[in-house]
Amino acid sequence: MNTESNEMSTMTADVRRVDAAASDPDARLRRLETLRDALRDVRVQLSVLNHQIGARSAVKDVDFDCLDLVSIHGPVSPGVLAKLAGAPPATMTGILDRLERGGWITRERDTSDRRAVVIRVLPDRNAEVLHLYEGMNSRFDEICSDYDDARLELIAGFLDRVRDAGFEASETLADAT
Secondary structure (H helix, E strand, C coil), X not given: CCHHHHHHHHHXXXXXXXXXXXXXXXXXXXXXXXXXXXXXXXXXXXXXXXXXHHHHHCCCHHHHHHHHHHHHHCCECHHHHHXXXXXXHHHHHXXXXXXXXXXXXXXXXXXXXXXXXXXXECHHHHHHHHHHXXXXXXXXXXXXXXXXXHHHHHXXXXXXHHHHXXXXXXXXXXXXX
């Protein structure tokens, strides 16, 4: 059986499992609860890892989160970063001051609007953090090697949707205050 046939067989089996779960609502509820618990466990464990790396780097947890957001979305304005982090602008000023003093970021004039400022991660310091993630990144690569591309796309799509749901829930809570 070739790889394409294996993938089709696996996807067909997945569809059958979804259909079977739909006919047993209790089983589906248990699976969803198991999945929610697993996501919570992942969040906690990654938080512990990030805390350890932040401590090794002498960066507060909230500062480390903002540094990661700049690394992912940067360069960004302080206002955009505040929105992404769910932090008030006054809090963001203190975070950026600490990150800049530590040599993690730089604030530069926006080339498209000289009145505005953008935040960029400094590559040398970023390399220090990436080095601290080597153990996790190696394990992640090992885990992913057990999955074919179709499964990885499915997982990535699921995680994207969960991230978006978290963002929307955060926005709703922020708007309610």
